[in-house]
Amino acid sequence: MTARRSPSPCPARQNRKIVSPPGTPLGSGATPRELPIRDSLRNQRSYDAPQLAIPVRLNTNESPFPPAPALIHDIAESIREVAADLHRYPDREAVALRNDLATYLTQRTGLAVHTSNVWAANGSNEVLQHILHVFGGPGRRVLSFAPSYSMYRIIAEGLGSEWMEIQRAEDFSLDMDHAVAMIAEHHPGVVIVTNPHSPTGHRLGTLELERILHAAPGIVVIDEAYGEYSTTPSAIGLINRFPMRVIVTRTLSKAFGFAGGRLGYLVAAPPVIDAMRLARLPYHLSTITQSAARAALRHADQSLTLVSIVTAERSQVSKTLRQLDFEVFDSHANFLLFGRFADAPRAWRRYLDHGVLIRDVGTPHHLRVTIGTPEDNARFLEVSETLRAAGV
Numbered sequence: 111m112t113a114r115r116s117p118s119p120c121p122a123r124q125n126r127k128i129v130s131p132p133g134t135p136l137g138s139g140a141t142p143r144e145l146p147i148r149d150s151l152r153n154q155r156s157y158d159a160p161q162l163a164i165p166v167r168l169n170t171n172e173s174p175f176p177p178a179p180a181l182i183h184d185i186a187e188s189i190r191e192v193a194a195d196l197h198r199y200p201d202r203e204a205v206a207l208r209n210d211l212a213t214y215l216t217q218r219t220g221l222a223v224h225t226s227n228v229w230a231a232n233g234s235n236e237v238l239q240h241i242l243h244v245f246g247g248p249g250r251r252v253l254s255f256a257p258s259y260s261m262y263r264i265i266a267e268g269l270g271s272e273w274m275e276i277q278r279a280e281d282f283s284l285d286m287d288h289a290v291a292m293i294a295e296h297h298p299g300v301v302i303v304t305n306p307h308s309p310t311g312h313r314l315g316t317l318e319l320e321r322i323l324h325a326a327p328g329i330v331v332i333d334e335a336y337g338e339y340s341t342t343p344s345a346i347g348l349i350n351r352f353p354m355r356v357i358v359t360r361t362l363s364k365a366f367g368f369a370g371g372r373l374g375y376l377v378a379a380p381p382v383i384d385a386m387r388l389a390r391l392p393y394h395l396s397t398i399t400q401s402a403a404r405a406a407l408r409h410a411d412q413s414l415t416l417v418s419i420v421t422a423e424r425s426q427v428s429k430t431l432r433q434l435d436f437e438v439f440d441s442h443a444n445f446l447l448f449g450r451f452a453d454a455p456r457a458w459r460r461y462l463d464h465g466v467l468i469r470d471v472g473t474p475h476h477l478r479v480t481i482g483t484p485e486d487n488a489r490f491l492e493v494s495e496t497l498r499a500a501g502v
């Protein structure tokens with residue numbers, strides 16, 4: 111297989127293939143059926159986005175750009191420094207990191223975000239788990255707008271909440287009147303709004319978020335995993351007006367190119383932050399994670415420069431796809447939902463056969479592609495053209 115990416119600066123990386131030891135594992139006689147798994151988990155599927163070692167990987171919305179040498183150096187030095195303290199548990203409150211996050215958000219939004227407004231965990235998935243641990247659970251309903259991010263349901267049901275989703279319109283936009291009526295009727299304890307939305311890339315404006323906040327009786331989580339790719343103002347600006355209701359979740363996984371570092375956070379009123387302590391495990395954020403994330407934040411400016419490359423590429427890719435006669439949804443994130451395919455899973459396979467891994471998010475007739483490097487995108491478009499010509 112020919113690698114299209116620039117050669118890795120680290121030779122060890124080229125030897126990634128893991129070979130399992132021979133033989134069968136201990137306990138091979140056990141059958142899953144006999145395992146006394148909780149009823150609420152019995153028919154669950156785990157998060158299963160494929161991780162394949164193929165040349166062009168455009169399926170999980172990571173940044174396509176590896177950390178710059180200066181950032182790699184800063185991370186390594188920061189970890190070297192804190193390594194001397196690894197016999198001690200980490201700062202349970204992650205104060206320095208939360209402080210840096212608050213500073214970043216204050217600069218970015220112009221709003222005075224305080225350390226006591228910020229909570230951090232291992233990815234925004236863990237943040238969401240903390241939120242639903244506190245505000246969801248047995249006897250409570252968690253509502254979102256389908257199609258949406260598959261982890262919402264997995265976490266909500268895993269914690270025993272009742273899951274409910276409102277279908278988006280045919281063009282995947284959100285019918286606000288319907289959404290508000292459904293929220294009023296089903297009074298969910300938690301509503302989750304992804305903004306910009308995944309997998310469509312749609313965004314909601316402040317007025318629409320306000321309508322949802324007025325209708326919802328409980329917590330409204332606004333997941334801004336893709337916030338940096340959008341020109342929409344952050345919902346952090348709504349916290350003062352709805353202090354007991356708004357929780358904004360964000361992550362370093364996408365715009366900061368730090369998916370492997372695992373750092374997500376939320377912004378909310380201080381009592382919400384205090385409540386999160388009831389859900390976290392003690393010392394949930396390792397010293398190494400805290401220190402590497404602080405290094406990543408010191409290089410925010412460079413990361414945001416890469417974000418603007420990605421958004422420029424997004425316009426280019428979407429324009430070319432449209433010229434090839436694909437249907438493309440306007441996106442405010444680092445991916446595009448496009449189609450229409452007679453058979454989306456089959457089309458997904460055809461891309462894979464050509465060495466391009468994109469995402470079948472389970473919406474009929476559509477696939478999602480993450481915006482990659484200019485070279486990745488060129489290859490993706492080349493394959494798209496080939497497949498179009500072949501009538502896929």
Ligand SMILES: *Cc1c(COP(=O)(O)O)cnc(C)c1O
Nearest residue numbers: 233234235259308335361363374
């Ligand atoms: C990628 C993504 C996240 C981020 O998850 P992390 O745990 O922070 O890596 C959260 N929400 C949505 C909608 C996403 O697409």
